[in-house]
Amino acid sequence: MNEQRIPRSWLMLALGTGGQTASTTALYGMPFLVPAFQRELGLSLAGAGVLVSCPVIGILLGLIGWGVVADRYGEQKALAVGLLAAAGVMAGAAVVHGVWVTGVLLVLAGAVGSSVHSASGRLVIGWFPPDRRGIAMGVRQASQPLGIAAAAAALPPVAHHAGLSAAFGLCAALCGAAGLAIALFAVDPPRPDRPAGGVRTPAPYRGGHLWRLHGAAAVLCVPQFVVTGFSLLFLTEARGWSPGAAGGVLAVANLAGAGVRLLAGWWSDRAGSRIRPMRLLAAATAANLVLLTAGAAWDSAFATAALLLASGLTVSTNGLHNTAVAEYAGPDWAGRALGVHGMGQHAAVVLVPPLAGALIADRGYTPVFALAALFPVLAVVLLPAADRAAYWPGPRAAGRTPPAEVPR
Incomplete structure (x- = not known):
């Protein structure tokens, strides 16, 4: 070492x-x-x-x-x-x-x-x-x-x-x-050496692996923006909280969301996979949003607990899909791949606040939470079946030939 x-x-x-x-x-x-x-x-x-x-x-x-x-x-x-x-x-x-x-x-x-x-x-x-x-x-x-x-x-x-x-x-x-x-x-990380006369690795967009990661990440951003964008209004308007109390609790919930990202990353390292934890967390997010929908429909205090849990679950996969994209794209393509990845996520949520706000004003919170629950289900479908071997072996493996593109 x-x-x-x-x-x-x-x-x-x-x-x-x-x-x-x-x-x-x-x-x-x-x-x-x-x-x-x-x-x-x-x-x-x-x-x-x-x-x-x-x-x-x-x-x-x-x-x-x-x-x-x-x-x-x-x-x-x-x-x-x-x-x-x-x-x-x-x-x-x-x-x-x-x-x-x-x-x-x-x-x-x-x-x-x-x-x-x-x-x-x-x-x-x-x-x-x-x-x-x-x-x-x-x-x-x-x-x-x-x-x-x-x-x-x-x-x-x-x-x-x-x-x-x-x-x-x-x-x-x-x-x-x-x-x-x-x-x-800052110092740029070491990159794997190429043999004399070697060429850059081929574009990683052959096949659908990266596109499926981009798509899954984009749809997972929708419930995240629904929850973060309207939590304060839900707690104050639907649950009768004061703005100060709601803001304080949501601040703590968002900081807890940072901890959830760390735990998800640790889990993926131990599991040797980014995809499997993402799939399970997306399924858990969908189940959580179904419970939030039921709580909102029945005007139950249970909705508050589900909303606070959603503040952490909806952001839990962010680090995983970014890691998976960069690892698969490799040192020659990771910057562009992460750019496409971020662009897809931002494009997916540009219209979420105005459309969700209009639906809440017309129909209330229940249909918005119900629609949000569909997106992590779609992410489960979009995610690749398995991780692929990384083209980026890491600093201690610099100089090695990138591994073949095969499932782990």
């Missing part, structure tokens, strides 16, 4: 997770600035919602391009350039005024900041051997609920007391600090 690589791998994990957390706070924290958008920019709720969607649009535009950059030029360059560029764009948003220019800058921030979605996963996968990648990617994926929690805690009070410009400035500072740390300390 190369003893020097173990501490370096954890440093790379910390840097990748820090970059993902900073990007999440800045790009996914816009919902917490809706009151400031209305107050300072004079927007309606619908208009503020458009600004909230602007970074997501930018992410969709930038994911595959950043994957190409990470594959060709390395993870460190993609992460550092993307985060520092996002810091510059958010700093620009802090000093300009006007709805249109703010919207354009937020789209641009999403486009440049999306480098973390493609490159940070590569950085983690490349520095960890296969039997530790599940837990490592679970740590990396935990950065998303941590970033949302940071945005919820910091952005509203900053915007309330110091204005929208200060909130954008805080986002810029977080992205800048993460980008600078990566520029100074």
Whole structure:
């Protein structure tokens, strides 16, 4: 065992997770600035919602391009350039005024900041051997609920007391600090050596394995966004909780969701499989959402317990399918594959909030939860029958010939 690589791998994990957390706070924290958008920019709720969607649009535009950059030029360059560029764009948003220019800058921030979605996963996968990648990617994926929690805690009070410009400035500072740390300390993982005159591995999209992973991950995002997007409203409107109590409980539930991702990653490492735990967790999610539907239909307190459990289960597979995609695609293609993977997930959920909100307003929560329960069932069907051997053997196996593409 190369003893020097173990501490370096954890440093790379910390840097990748820090970059993902900073990007999440800045790009996914816009919902917490809706009151400031209305107050300072004079927007309606619908208009503020458009600004909230602007970074997501930018992410969709930038994911595959950043994957190409990470594959060709390395993870460190993609992460550092993307985060520092996002810091510059958010700093620009802090000093300009006007709805249109703010919207354009937020789209641009999403486009440049999306480098973390493609490159940070590569950085983690490349520095960890296969039997530790599940837990490592679970740590990396935990950065998303941590970033949302940071945005919820910091952005509203900053915007309330110091204005929208200060909130954008805080986002810029977080992205800048993460980008600078990566520029100074991140090191690209070793890649398996090729024989003299060797060529890049063939595109991993021959056959349906990756496409089925992309599809399963995309449909699993739908119940996740239904639960996270409407939990607060359900607890306050349907269950009669106070906003403060509901927010506090949901914050704890989201932090518990980060722990669930770690446990799922640990499980996949022990099982030597990403697909089997994903299939079982998707089935458990479907069963949980059926119970939530029944509780909502009968106006039972049981619905509250089911909702809080769903907060963890609906996010439990995030690290697993990202790991499976990167491992199968290998070091030559993982950046692009993760870009396509993230693009599919974002595209799948763009219309979830407005459509689910309209259905709740017209029919209540029961049909929304019932429809959400169908998507993890679809994921079980879409998932590949078995794991495939990875083209990315890990840092301790660098230099070995990639294994054949056969079921484990």
